[in-house]
Amino acid sequence: MATPLVSMHDIHKAFGPVKVLEGVDFELIAGEVHALMGENGAGKSTLMKILTGIYAPDSGTIQVDGKPVSITTPADAEKYGIAIIHQELNLIPALSVADNLFLGREIQRFGLLDRKAMVKKAMEWLAQVGMEKLDPDTLVERLSVGTQQMVEIARALGQNARVLIMDEPTAALTEHETTTLFKLIRALREKGTGIVYVSHRMEEIFALCDRISVLRDGKFVGTRPVPGLAFDEVVKMMVGRTLEARFPARTSTPGKVRLQVEHISGGMVKDVSFDLRSGEVLGVSGLLGAGRTELARLLFGLDKPSEGRVLLDGEVVTATNPNQAIHAGFGFLTEDRKAQGLVLDLSLRENVSLPRVPAHIGLVDRRGEKTQTRGLIEALKIRTRDMELNVSALSGGNQQKVVLAKWLALKPRVLILDEPTRGVDVGGKAEIYHIINQLAEQGVAILMISSELPEVLAMSDRILVMHEGHATALLEAHGATQETVMTAATGGH
Amino acid sequence: MTLQLNWSQAKTLFQRLGSVIGLLLLFIVLSVLSPDFLTTGNLLTVLRQVSINALIAFGMTFVILSGGIDLSVGAILAFTGAITASLMAAGHGMVLSVGAGLALGAVLGMVNGALVSWGRVAPFIATLGTVTLLRGLTLAYTQGSPIPVTNPGFAMLGGGYIANLIPLPVIWMAVAFILCGFLLRGTVFGRHVVAIGGNEEAARLSGVRISPMKLAIYGLSGLLSAFAGVVLTSRLYSAQATAGAGYELDAIAAVVLGGTSLAGGRGWLFGTLIGALLIGFLNNGLNLLGVSSFYQQVVKGIVILIAVLLDRRQ
Ligand SMILES: Nc1ncnc2c1ncn2[C@@H]1O[C@H](COP(=O)(O)OP(=O)(O)OP(=O)(O)O)[C@@H](O)[C@H]1O
Ligand SMILES: [Mg+2]
Numbered sequence: 001m002a003t004p005l006v007s008m009h010d011i012h013k014a015f016g017p018v019k020v021l022e023g024v025d026f027e028l029i030a031g032e033v034h035a036l037m038g039e040n041g042a043g044k045s046t047l048m049k050i051l052t053g054i055y056a057p058d059s060g061t062i063q064v065d066g067k068p069v070s071i072t073t074p075a076d077a078e079k080y081g082i083a084i085i086h087q088e089l090n091l092i093p094a095l096s097v098a099d100n101l102f103l104g105r106e107i108q109r110f111g112l113l114d115r116k117a118m119v120k121k122a123m124e125w126l127a128q129v130g131m132e133k134l135d136p137d138t139l140v141e142r143l144s145v146g147t148q149q150m151v152e153i154a155r156a157l158g159q160n161a162r163v164l165i166m167d168e169p170t171a172a173l174t175e176h177e178t179t180t181l182f183k184l185i186r187a188l189r190e191k192g193t194g195i196v197y198v199s200h201r202m203e204e205i206f207a208l209c210d211r212i213s214v215l216r217d218g219k220f221v222g223t224r225p226v227p228g229l230a231f232d233e234v235v236k237m238m239v240g241r242t243l244e245a246r247f248p249a250r251t252s253t254p255g256k257v258r259l260q261v262e263h264i265s266g267g268m269v270k271d272v273s274f275d276l277r278s279g280e281v282l283g284v285s286g287l288l289g290a291g292r293t294e295l296a297r298l299l300f301g302l303d304k305p306s307e308g309r310v311l312l313d314g315e316v317v318t319a320t321n322p323n324q325a326i327h328a329g330f331g332f333l334t335e336d337r338k339a340q341g342l343v344l345d346l347s348l349r350e351n352v353s354l355p356r357v358p359a360h361i362g363l364v365d366r367r368g369e370k371t372q373t374r375g376l377i378e379a380l381k382i383r384t385r386d387m388e389l390n391v392s393a394l395s396g397g398n399q400q401k402v403v404l405a406k407w408l409a410l411k412p413r414v415l416i417l418d419e420p421t422r423g424v425d426v427g428g429k430a431e432i433y434h435i436i437n438q439l440a441e442q443g444v445a446i447l448m449i450s451s452e453l454p455e456v457l458a459m460s461d462r463i464l465v466m467h468e469g470h471a472t473a474l475l476e477a478h479g480a481t482q483e484t485v486m487t488a489a490t491g492g493h
Numbered sequence: 494m495t496l497q498l499n500w501s502q503a504k505t506l507f508q509r510l511g512s513v514i515g516l517l518l519l520f521i522v523l524s525v526l527s528p529d530f531l532t533t534g535n536l537l538t539v540l541r542q543v544s545i546n547a548l549i550a551f552g553m554t555f556v557i558l559s560g561g562i563d564l565s566v567g568a569i570l571a572f573t574g575a576i577t578a579s580l581m582a583a584g585h586g587m588v589l590s591v592g593a594g595l596a597l598g599a600v601l602g603m604v605n606g607a608l609v610s611w612g613r614v615a616p617f618i619a620t621l622g623t624v625t626l627l628r629g630l631t632l633a634y635t636q637g638s639p640i641p642v643t644n645p646g647f648a649m650l651g652g653g654y655i656a657n658l659i660p661l662p663v664i665w666m667a668v669a670f671i672l673c674g675f676l677l678r679g680t681v682f683g684r685h686v687v688a689i690g691g692n693e694e695a696a697r698l699s700g701v702r703i704s705p706m707k708l709a710i711y712g713l714s715g716l717l718s719a720f721a722g723v724v725l726t727s728r729l730y731s732a733q734a735t736a737g738a739g740y741e742l743d744a745i746a747a748v749v750l751g752g753t754s755l756a757g758g759r760g761w762l763f764g765t766l767i768g769a770l771l772i773g774f775l776n777n778g779l780n781l782l783g784v785s786s787f788y789q790q791v792v793k794g795i796v797i798l799i800a801v802l803l804d805r806r807q
Contacts, residue, residue: 302698326700340698343691345758354688354699357681364679406699 003066005030005194006051006082006163011060013046015393018385020046021057024220026213028163028194033185035205035226036198038215039238039425040397041383044198045087047215048165052077052084083161085152087168087198087396087423088338093141098122100140101155125154130180145172145336146288146451153181157188164188165196168396170204171422172335174288174451175486182208200397200425202231203454214238239427246426247458248433252440254280254461259414259445261299264308268294270469271308276414276445281436283460283477284449286489290466292449293335296416299447300332301325312413326355331412333403335419335449341403344392348384349373351391352405376405381431396423404432408439415439418449433459453482467491509752511803512767519771523778530781537660543773544662547766548721549740550747551673552602552714554765557748558677559710560690560757561616565605566718566744567737568627573598574722575631578640578732587647595719601627602715606708624741631734639731651727662724669717674762676713686710690757746793747772750800771796 006028013021021043036044049055053071064080091100101122107114122136149172170178214221214237221237254277268291284292297303301319310317319325334340358368373387380401421429450456465473465488473488523530549566556563577594608619653661677683688696726732750768753760779789
């Protein structure tokens with residue numbers, strides 16, 4: 001076999017007393033897409049951060065083209081042609097797309113920024129990722145999470161990397177963008193780029209990757225070629241046992257109408273109407289920019305509807321801010337956990353109780369707060385040693401569970417979930433589905449926005465499909481297929 | 494209280510202990526260098542001097558923790574001091590005059606809060622505006638001359654002693670520290686202050702009402718500045734239009750020296766107390782050692798820069 005592009009050997013890394021990586025080996029050859037898998041907190045992101053010079057390993061060696069190298073800064077990684085797209089978005093919101101693409105490697109002429117050249121190059125890079133319609137002068141803060149992710153990908157590609165690491169790149173993407181990305185990845189593979197692909201989406205892995213390496217609890221489990229590999233075997237390598245069903249059966253039966261949305265319009269959203277029953281899960285599907293998140297923002301009092309009204313248990317709700325929406329009985333799990341869901345400098349406990357701190361007349365009830373947090377940690381199987389740990393130190397999937405825990409503490413009547421399982425591992429996803437089932441059994445009405453079609457199809461009672469702000473279909477999940485949903489999502493009939 | 498600390502807590506504690514260690518070192522050095530330093534009289538005098546800055550800095554801690562800044566503290570101090578003194582000069586009782594001064598301070602702070610939240614003005618700019626406005630008003634109101642105070646009860650507030658030993662301002666400082674510490678750690682209000690500084694958007698989406706919170710936070714800062722104004726006026730037997738000039742910088746320095754992040758969301762009140770003490774003892778030590786006031790400034794600046802640099806290294 002050819003010399004590997006990159007090989008990492010016997011990597012150890014601990015944060016304080018916590019051993020995160022214990023003797024991990026990893027090898028990437030040119031022209032392969034290599035999946036790195038493992039449960040939330042297994043150490044995937046940490047391993048890739050070591051390869052890109054963000055963290056220093058405690059011990060172990062890294063070789064590039066068979067030669068030992070030391071990568072201690074991101075600049076070193078760039079020098080060896082290693083680029084990474086991080087799991088969490090890393091763009092600067094107040095700068096334009098072009099400025100972000102060239103951050104740190106601005107094109108200059110006579111010591112001045114050559115904006116024209118940068119905009120021109122930016123358009124090329126964006127076109128490469130199928131985003132030719134995006135104006136490079138747009139401020140990043142105005143872009144949806146999905147578009148931001150595409151910008152990140154364009155930025156990494158612009159480095160002409162020989163090794164490209166993608167840490168859950170599709171978590172924020174819709175089917176259509178995912179397809180574009182896959183085409184791109186296959187083209188890069190043809191050119192001999194080595195690609196590390198971290199994802200929790202099994203379908204993607206099997207469709208795209210050549211080999212799979214698995215980490216479990218910071219230890220290296222093994223590397224397998226994908227052809228001939230069974231789905232169950234990968235899961236077994238990851239969790240150490242076989243898992244029951246990926247999607248648990250829906251258990252609740254919808255009761256009386258809880259939420260009535262009547263001809264609501266505002267921003268992107270145009271004249272959307274639907275009912276949501278207690279104990280029902282209504283999936284919301286649609287392409288990027290279909291107005292799904294905007295719909296949720298209208299319901300939650302974040303944006304003002306220009307028309308229409310919302311009734312909760314028969315009474316008109318007019319929430320003009322999240323506080324009022326919460327008091328009316330709404331909960332809203334947002335799609336971007338870093339920017340909107342979590343206060344990273346606060347502990348897990350403090351984050352969980354943010355919407356409602358257990359208190360008597362304004363005084364925090366510490367003991368009640370701890371009991372509540374402990375209960376939620378158990379219910380959601382959040383992997384942490386300690387509830388006092390800053391949430392920033394949790395793995396991505398566990399952070400997502402913390403955001404969910406926040407809303408469970410509130411016992412809402414209507415829970416809006418925007419991409420509830422983004423970045424969550426197979427086991428964790430199943431746990432979240434169980435919780436959705438339980439909530440529905442308790443009579444909570446659930447609006448579940450998701451870009452993962454299998455999830456929408458399996459976990460919803462009905463599916464609302466949106467296209468360019470309009471509701472184009474309201475399907476019974478039973479009998480709906482990927483095709484019927486996609487047809488409605490692209491505006492066809 | 495359990496003595497078991499986890500790793501991240503231990504790390505934070507260690508980082509935070511920096512200011513305490515700095516204060517101890519300063520203490521030891523000054524004790525060795527100057528025989529006059531380690532005397533009850535001197536120490537209590539320093540504590541009394543520190544108290545004004547500490548009162549203001551406690552309020553500033555809340556503002557900075559929430560991700561803001563308040564430059565108007567000195568101006569509020571001067572304005573409310575003048576109003577309080579003139580009310581007493583007009584024959585009103587001490588309780589009413591002081592109460593009015595404190596209420597005015599809180600309201601002025603809330604005006605800052607309103608500018609920042611509803612007006613969407615950056616805190617730096619908003620409070621810079623209030624400074625100019627209030628300084629102008631104070632000068633116009635006093636016509637530039639001090640307003641004397643003769644009320645003997647009032648003079649006690651800043652000049653009195655407990656048991657003939659402990660200056661009353663030190664007691665005020667201690668009481669304010671305990672109350673503010675409890676407000677920050679023990680109440681929902683305090684929790685929300687830190688959450689806003691850490692991630693305002695996440696706090697808002699969790700139902701924290703940002704605007705009323707900011708009103709309260711800047712209001713608290715105004716209230717404590719007004720209280721510092723009362724104590725200062727009492728100690729000087731008069732209100733001066735130019736009182737409190739530059740106090741905002743001392744307060745900010747105390748907060749930052751104490752390890753609170755200027756970016757908000759991270760910090761503690763005990764650190765601010767330590768920061769204020771550090772500045773106070775440094776001033777005192779340099780005086781005792783006969784360093785000229787010009788060089789005192791230089792030394793103070795260097796200390797602040799070193800502290801901030803050490804803080805950045807984490
Ligand atoms: N800076 C840090 N300080 C302390 N612990 C950390 C830090 N970064 C990561 N960890 C811990 O290391 C472990 C591995 O985290 P990592 O982010 O590598 O997991 P992951 O495999 O990428 O998970 P996910 O699929 O959820 O993204 C987790 O238990 C996490 O809590
Ligand atoms: Mg990760």
